[in-house]
Amino acid sequence: MPTYRLPAYRAVLFDFFGTLTCATRRGDRHAAVAALLGCGVDVLAEVLDRSFYLRATGALGDATATLRWVCAQVGARPSDADLRAAVAARVEAVRADTRLRPEAVTVLRALRRRGVRVALVSDCTHELPAFLPQLPVAPLLDVRVLSVQVGCCKPDPAIYLAACHRLDVPPEDCLYVGDGGSQELTGAARTGMTAIRLAAADLHGHLVFNQDRGWVGPALASLSEVPGLLDVPELPDVPGPGRARSEPAGSLPVAGGAGCGV
Structure with a gap:
């Protein structure tokens, strides 16, 4: 039987607007x-x-x-x-x-095949909970923490800790990925998570509130880079999540970033 390295992170938490989705702008409707x-x-x-x-x-x-x-x-x-x-x-x-990034479903599936739990942590109003269940990413999310349902927004530690509690994973075993709205990266880092900014090219002009302008941490140019950060192969049949943290994450690239919005 082959021996596989355990993932450095037991869970990956994603922002929604501008992260799992393309840049958000208000349309004609x-x-x-x-x-x-x-x-x-x-x-x-x-x-x-x-x-x-x-x-x-x-x-x-x-x-x-x-x-x-x-x-x-x-x-x-x-x-x-x-x-x-x-x-x-x-x-x-x-x-x-709301247009999901073309790679969003593929990325979430790849994480789950690695035995990593997946959470959504989003600042949103009542509209997102109304249509999120119909999106193809919905069945790939182990946990959904939506601000309008929990009563607080990023960067309040409570919204990140709510996700950790539901995942049964401590903050230090979590990777947080977001485009930087609501100072989400700073907030995630303060709770003990590793935070990384999605700096996709389309985010210029993205609808964003309270952008994390001072963030100088690691960044990715594409959502598709996330599974590679775990440095663990995909498995055809993976037991349920909850494996222990082992090796530290690999080095993360630093790049410019854009905002996040809803």
Whole structure:
């Protein structure tokens, strides 16, 4: 029987927008949301931008209550039917803006074949939980920690530790991969994780909040480089996760990076 080296990391935690997905920008479908609410699309975008973290913690209530609050900010008074339709339209708009990176599914499968657990840790509003189960990455995620469900955003240590608790893996055995929004890399490093920035070329102009501009740590140019960091071969049939940490990770390249967004 061949002897395989154990992975240096027992789990890899991924950001979603700008990491598992291509760069995020608001598309044309947001105009339909604004029309249903009875306001201009630019006015709506301004309120969404300045209220992101308030909305992403779930502090304003469910999706309908949150959008009702947004209406109050823009001075709109839609009917109950139009408000319900706007909630659905917003899910469709954010879904339309979401394009998984072509290599995302392949990368997650490769990690699982290496016996490594996979978690999603995302700052997001109510829309992502509504359509995430339909995405092809969903069945490849062992754990999903979404800010709107746990009540805190990155870089709060609680959101990273929630993932560790659900994975049953300590922070020091985790690799965190993100594009740098919400100061996520700094936050992950402070909890004891190894943090690495995805500096993909498409992230220029990416919708991002509270970017980790001071990050000078390691970076990757492509998501497809992540499995190679583990320096362990893929196996056709791998026992369940939970193997112990052994050797330290290989050296990580340093490169420029972009932001992260939702």
